[in-house]
Amino acid sequence: MKWRGRRGSRNIVDRRRSGGRAAAGGIGGLGLIIVLVLGLFFGVDVTPLLQGGYSEPERREVSAQDDAMAQFVSVTLADTEEVWADIFRNQLGRTYDPPQLVLFSGTTQSPCGGASTATGPFYCPADERAYLDTDFFMVLDRQLGAGGDFAAAYVIAHEVAHHVQQELGILGQANAARQAAGQRRSNEISVRIELQADCLSGIWARAAQARFGSLEPGDLQEAINAAKEIGDDELQREAGRVVRPHTFTHGSSEQRQRWFIRGYESGDLQACDTFGTNRL
Template identity: 50%
Template sequence: MRWDDFRRSDNVEDRRGDGPGGGFGIPMGGRGGLGLGTIVVLGLLGWALGIDPRILIGGAEMLSGGGQQTQQMPQRPGRAGAPQDQMGQFAAAILGNTEDVWKVVLPQQLRIAYAPPRMVLFSGATRSGCGAAQAAMGPFYCPRDQAVYIDLTFFQEMQRRFRAGGDFAYAYVIAHEVGHHVENVIGILPRVQQAQRQASQVGANQLSVRVELMADCLAGVWANHSNERWKSLEPGDVEEAMNAASAIGDDRLQKQAQGYAIPDTFTHGSSEQRVRWFMTGLKSGRVQSCDTLGGGGRI
């Protein structure tokens, strides 16, 4: 992927290295501590199975040696602006490119102005407007503070655990989370969250799947327009993104974890669905093609 010429976003807050966990209570010492790789894998499994990752992590800590002490650190503002390290530069460049795409696409296609999200980079754990942010949770978008939270070591885990590496695969992850912000900007995310509160667990899961697939599709829309304007895609890039989308499908993760899949517990969509909706957005370049909810996004 050609990203060197992308504008670096200034909407980045870098909390990496600002004390233990970037300001949130994290394990300090003790025997039987879990490695970051284990925590990330447990988080991915919980994410796929619809289980709070903290439950899995807490149980694993007990089995591995009996708990750890935590140290609470005051939250300090992170460094603002594009970081200087390569991965920080990459994240800021992809975020900047999503800003440059959506500030044009949303007004053109939906007549809605685009206000970009912040991106918070952290190590291990930090605080978000939606509560605790941990590496185990994977990248996520918090609508309360309109920010994308990401521990960049997640990309290393994608490559090591799921063989889903490559710049465009990593860019797809960021663009997916920005897709949730687009959903928030156009008013779909609040309506879905309200409907989930009134639905059964199965119904809430189904709505979650639709929202996640829409974000996959919106990531494809971003890629379409980025390539059209900046010629950013190189041979093999689309395959990287499809491989990443497939690798983190609920069915594939559940089968890896327990040998079988339970569709009613899906929260992000199957591998086939994730690939199909990403490709829908990539081929069309139209936000309207991402209507996974039906009826123009009305619930």
């Protein structure tokens, strides 16, 4: 992915030097991180895999590699700001109000609850911020088999896409419907939210290529592979579980890939209406 030399975003909130890395008991290091990523971020029951928990976080230094990744995040976020401002203006006749992105290390707090390295990236509609520990990209690469800078960019674009849903009023309505529904129906709505975010990520990738010439050979496949590796069915298999579609909260690997590709090929917001189709 070509990203160097472009502006960074002013909407980065850097908390990395005020937090620390959580130490593990039982499963250690990246092993615990990946187990909790599966459980907390992707809705897989991993309780039997855990033997122990976190100790109090310790302060850690931010390395040069951390700072380089933070710069990558900043440029990618800036790219999303320009792309979505254009799309809102040209397709909707509206002004786009971009989110802030909180970089943290180890643990942090949000109005949506506490976050740790293990919870993975998330978007909090209560403060309209995305939260990210860049160590997740290492998990994505080494543990989930979804490496590459454009795979990381897809993760950022997916969280920003939730803000796009927030701006359009979709996320609030969907979350209200989830709260009023039973567990199975709530999961179904969650899948539609997440697949739409994947589709919107595809729209961003297409527009970023047109605007910045960002994509290099193999980049698009990195994002598609990431969508595959974080499908609910793939994650349940990796956790040693029987695949249970009624527990899905993000969609299957095939669905996540297909909706990303749909957004990329169309570039049209209307193509991402996951709430108006019977075929996900």
